């Protein structure tokens with residue numbers, strides 16, 4: 049694994065990695081266990097990936113933890129996921145501090161149980177001056193919901209004469225998204241074999257490299273992350289230009 053790590057070109061790592069952590073339920077069921085067993089074990093993978101990102105100097109990591117659609121799951125699963133969030137935050141605060149990690153959230157936080165809201169705002173406050181890695185948890189997050197919110201807020205500004213219609217551009221929209229403080233996503237990983245986006249960061253992944261792996265989230269370890277990053281480093285990001293133009297820039 050150390051060998052794998054040294055193969056990563058430190059000056060070419062993605063600035064912002066986003067992960068759709070999927071497959072907890074199937075992982076548990078394949079072991080004859082209830083779905084929630086998978087969620088509990090998924091927490092270990094979160095810890096591993098945060099650690100791995102720290103080791104190779106990733107600046108931004110965004111994790112899809114709970115979608116706006118996930119509220120439709122059985123009540124007992126939702127409830128257990130929420131208490132798992134609270135207990136994990138309590139448990140991990142120390143190591144976030146030790147590793148200089150700043151916690152951030154995106155999504156409809158008001159929908160979360162009060163206990164979770166309180167715990168989140170405490171950890172956010174306590175880690176706000178940390179500078180190594182910005183860890184963003186997407187909670188009750190839906191990209192369409194986020195875009196609807198942007199449109200509402202911009203419309204209000206236009207109606208109140210605070211903003212002209214012609215002033216609306218990509219930058220203005222960026223600044224009104226939940227992710228206003230984050231750079232564009234460079235690399236999006238989804239585990240568990242599903243090849244879809246499931247309403248995650250639709251605007252922000254416009255030019256992200258996409259990576260799908262069959263590994264279920266609770267099995268995802270640092271070596272999986274490093275392998276994914278090695279593949280990322282072999283891709284050519286062209287942003288609409290030609291390969292020849294890109295090669296010239298890199299010369």
Ligand code: IPE
Pocket residue numbers: 069070071072073074075113114115118129240
């Ligand atoms: C991802 O695993 C965790 C959440 C969506 C909260 P799933 O719970 O979706 O697991 P599968 O996809 O059913 O296996």
Ligand code: IPE
Pocket residue numbers: 068069070071112113114115118242244246
């Ligand atoms: C996406 O996974 C949401 C999270 C990982 C939090 P889902 O398991 O909810 O996605 P679908 O329903 O299979 O598309």
Ligand code: MG
Pocket residue numbers: 070071072
């Ligand atoms: Mg799933």
